[in-house]
Amino acid sequence: MNYDRGTIGHEERLALPGDVAEPRRKRALVIGIVAVIALAAIAWFVFGNKKVEGGKPVAQLPNVTVTVPGRKTIDREVTATGTLAAKREMPVGVAGEGGMITRVLVEPGQWVQAGQVLATVDRxxxxxxxxxxxxxxxxxxxxxxxxxxxxxxxxxxxxxxxxxxxxxxxxxxxxxxxxxxxxxxxxxxxxxxxxxxxLDIRAPAAGLILTRQAEPGQIVSAGSGVLFRMAQGGQMELRALVSEADLAGIHPGARATVTPVGSDRTFEGAVWQVSPVIDPQTRQGTVRVQLAYDPALRPGGFAAATLVGGSASAPLLPDSALQSDGQGSYVYIVGSDDKVARRNVKVSQVVDGGVVIGSGLNGTERVVRSAGGFLAPGQKVKPVVARS
The missing domain is CATH 1.10.287 (Helix Hairpins)
Structure with a gap:
């Protein structure tokens, strides 16, 4: 026979069989309480977001932030790439009978005046x-x-x-x-x-020396070709290639921003000439953007340009409102019945304030501003108009 010993005061006694049932009852009570709490939690998660109408639980509509974009006047921007060059490049060669060059008086990057001697020839x-x-x-x-x-x-x-x-x-x-x-x-x-x-080789006009192909002791004549290249007045330009469709909206005087490759600097300029012809092979035309002289603008270099080709009125949406899939770009709009509907759109350009919608919206729709990925067409929501 097994006996349990318990201590009461300083005396010892034998544990009776009825004493074992008491801890079991306590353990069962604790387990029951925990089970009730768990069931209550599950019920709260399942039914806590529902309200009751007519004795039946009804799902509560999710709040969805919407925006009414309207129509804004936005500059129509065209991006292009091209090559930097002198606006008016002047090749300088031998004007006289030639001879042996005795001295060369200038170097590339030097400014000269009209008529200034660039090199002397033995006479x-x-x-x-x-x-x-x-x-x-x-x-x-x-x-x-x-x-x-x-x-x-x-x-x-x-x-x-x-x-x-x-x-x-x-x-x-x-x-x-x-x-x-x-x-x-x-x-x-x-x-x-x-x-x-x-006999002396002179600058035909004031400007900047770009290249030098003359050295002392060199024999030159009228057939020697170009000895110096100059940029008249130091003026530079970007010769940007623009597609046929974009070329129609660009006109002389349009603003332009030029960024040379490898540089984080931008230079302001203006379109001074638009090509009157289109290349039949590439379907592109040349836009010439005039730029003020700067040492960072090196002829022959590559640069990107943003051209302002007029302005247009169009809806402007935040980036978070736009979504895309295999069918293209789209947004979710909330109709008069507060149901979500898909609307396919076409983006015309991306600006600092968001994306410009070229087609698909007229600006009066309630467009889901964000979290569109968690919605489905036909779903009913509670729209909340975002503050401007």
Whole structure:
């Protein structure tokens, strides 16, 4: 026989069989209480979000935030890419007869004035030729002076009968011929000096030197090609390629923002020319955006541009309202019966304030602002209009 010992005061007694049932009853009571609490929790989760109408539980409608976008005037933006270049690029070569370059006076990136000498060409032979022609002018002028003096003496003697009128006419002709030879010699001298002046390679206008293909000791001539390239006035441009559809909305004077590749800087410009023709292969045209000079704008570089091609009135929605699937972009709208319906839309552009809806909405609809992914078409909701 097993006995349990219990302590009462300082005495010991044997545990009776009836004493074992008491803890069991307590344990069963605790288990029952826990079960009741669990059932109450389950019932709250199942029926807690329902209300009772006519003795029957009815599901409570979920609150859904909606917005009425209306129509806003939004700049129509067109994105494009293209190449940076000088607005007016001027190739500079040999204008004269050429020769050997003796000095190059400029470097790429340097500003020059109109007529400034970029490089000098050896003129030792041409200088001697000019001196010879100057001497011929002096000889001709001396011959003219002698002929004029003889004519003056003959005119003083013709009235006395010492010289005939025919002789006087011959002396006059001699004087005129001498004067003509002076003019010819002077013209030849001026021509030689002009040729010598064209030996130097000069800037045709003020601007920025872009490239240099000339070095001292180089032999150049009229067929040597381009020795320097300049940007007239330092003006730059972006030659952006735009699709045929977008080109129709862009006009000269339209604002543009240009961002060179590899740079986080943006440059403001304006469209100054729109291509009058479309490439039949690519269906694109060129838009030329004028830019002020900046060292970061390097001709030949690649850049992206945002062009403002007019403005339009269209609904503007927050990004959270737009959804998409295999059928395209769509939004959920709440009808007059407070039921959710799907509406397919077309996005025309994305701006800082959200997405511009090109078609599908007229702006008067109640559009689900967010959490559209948890709704289903036909579901009834309680719309709450969002504050602007």
């Amino acid at each position: 030792s032979v041409q200088t001697q030729t000019a001196q010879s022609l100057a001497a011929q002018v002096a000889v001709a002028q001396s011959d003219q002076s002698i002929a004029q003096a003889e004519l003056d003496r003959a005119q003083a003697l013709v009235d006395r009968g010492f010289i005939s009128k025919a002789d006087l006419q011959r002396r006059t002709a001699t004087r005129d011929a001498a004067a003509a030879r002076v003019k010819v010699a002077q013209a030849t001298l001026r021509e030689a000096r002009a040729r010598n002046g064209r």
